[in-house]
Amino acid sequence: MGFVPEVSSVSVGSPVVPARRALSEAPLLAAARGRRPARVPVWFMRQAGRSLPEYRALREGVPMLEACFDPEMLAEITLQPVRRHQVDAAILFSDIVVPLKAAGVEIDIVPGTGPVVEQPVRDAAAVRGLPVLEPEQVAKVAEGVGLLVERLGETPLIGFAGAPFTLASYLIEGGPSRNHEHTKALMHSDPQLWHELAARLADVASIFLRAQLDAGVDAIQLFDSWAGALSERDYREFVLPHSARVLEEVSGYGVPRFHFGVGTGELLVAMRDAGADVVGVDWRVPLDEAVRRLGGDAVVQGNLDPALLHASWPVLEAEVRRIVEEGRAARSHVFNLGHGVLPGVDPDVLTRVVELVHSL
Numbered sequence: 513m514g515f516v517p518e519v520s521s522v523s524v525g526s527p528v529v530p531a532r533r534a535l536s537e538a539p540l541l542a543a544a545r546g547r548r549p550a551r552v553p554v555w556f557m558r559q560a561g562r563s564l565p566e567y568r569a570l571r572e573g574v575p576m577l578e579a580c581f582d583p584e585m586l587a588e589i590t591l592q593p594v595r596r597h598q599v600d601a602a603i604l605f606s607d608i609v610v611p612l613k614a615a616g617v618e619i620d621i622v623p624g625t626g627p628v629v630e631q632p633v634r635d636a637a638a639v640r641g642l643p644v645l646e647p648e649q650v651a652k653v654a655e656g657v658g659l660l661v662e663r664l665g666e667t668p669l670i671g672f673a674g675a676p677f678t679l680a681s682y683l684i685e686g687g688p689s690r691n692h693e694h695t696k697a698l699m700h701s702d703p704q705l706w707h708e709l710a711a712r713l714a715d716v717a718s719i720f721l722r723a724q725l726d727a728g729v730d731a732i733q734l735f736d737s738w739a740g741a742l743s744e745r746d747y748r749e750f751v752l753p754h755s756a757r758v759l760e761e762v763s764g765y766g767v768p769r770f771h772f773g774v775g776t777g778e779l780l781v782a783m784r785d786a787g788a789d790v791v792g793v794d795w796r797v798p799l800d801e802a803v804r805r806l807g808g809d810a811v812v813q814g815n816l817d818p819a820l821l822h823a824s825w826p827v828l829e830a831e832v833r834r835i836v837e838e839g840r841a842a843r844s845h846v847f848n849l850g851h852g853v854l855p856g857v858d859p860d861v862l863t864r865v866v867e868l869v870h871s872l
Contacts, residue, residue: 533661539552540553540600540668541668543846544768544811545768547844549844552847554869555603555670555846557849559853560593563857576621577607581653589605590602599667599866600668604670604724607627608627610720617683627682629685632685633683634684635705636705636708644712647722654726658727669729671733672734673721673734674736675717675751676714676717677738677754678735678737680706696746711757713754714754718762722762725767731767731770734755734769736755736772739751739776740774741775747779759771769789770813771791773794776794780802780806781805790812792812795850795851798815800838800839803841814849816831818857828861
């Protein structure tokens with residue numbers, strides 16, 4: 513029998529929905545709601561970041577997490593790929609560990625490694641000692657969203673958060689992990705403690721998303737980056753209830769909800785069942801096969817292999833055309849990569865991919 517979460521400490525019910533920009537005809541939002549806009553919309557995960565020289569210049573000497581709490585800097589970094597590539601959406605420049613850092617967890621992003629936790633969370637005392645995130649602790653992020661809403665014009669802004677499983681994995685492992693052995697061990701050996709931790713992290717994700725939504729983001733994406741390490745059975749028992757609660761608690765805002773993980777081909781249906789309006793597909797599963805698994809009414813996002821941005825243009829062009837064609841099996845399709853932009857990619861290649869997608 514699956515876990516039924518207790519009533520959250522986060523308030524439930526319909527939120528007071530703030531006024532939003534009237535962007536119903538924006539291709540990304542139209543596609544996310546199951547319509548077929550005049551062109552296939554395209555954006556890229558990690559489109560703002562190390563592939564852009566203007567990003568590297570702006571961030572020089574500024575630690576990653578410091579940049580994430582600087583409203584002007586995060587707004588400018590978010591805008592850079594929109595100006596350069598003419599993508600159909602901006603995604604907030606942030607990191608999935610930002611709300612943990614804001615709450616007071618001792619965590620840092622180490623260059624070349626990723627998020628590293630000073631004291632891994634592996635017992636009841638550590639779980640119960642985790643601080644609770646308060647909305648005012650992410651006020652600087654919300655301020656950056658406000659700046660972006662003013663400056664983006666007709667381009668939608670996607671907000672995001674890390675899903676409870678992925679946040680838990682960082683906390684339990686102490687950093688990135690290939691096998692997630694400590695996470696899986698705790699999950700199976702002490703399910704009650706696991707669900708307590710995951711419920712706390714669902715609160716964190718919900719509060720962080722609500723702060724962004726109250727500030728005006730037009731869609732949200734829940735990243736469960738490491739969920740692909742799980743079997744479908746484990747996902748449904750240990751993860752789905754908590755991700756579903758996060759997605760449900762922002763449903764009253766009426767914005768599209770994207771859900772994405774790496775290596776989640778066997779979890780696509782379960783991730784949709786968690787409450788996603790748009791299911792992100794990595795490069796391992798062709799989009800038409802993903803649609804077959806999800807049903808023809810599915811809205812999908814993806815799924816160019818990021819490594820192929822280093823290939824010759826004829827190879828890359830053929831792949832882009834194939835993916836757009838396979839995406840036509842879905843009710844609608846948002847073009848993206850199957851994961852994030854790699855640091856060494858030529859930005860001009862990304863611009864050329866956007867132009868190609870828009871032409872098809």
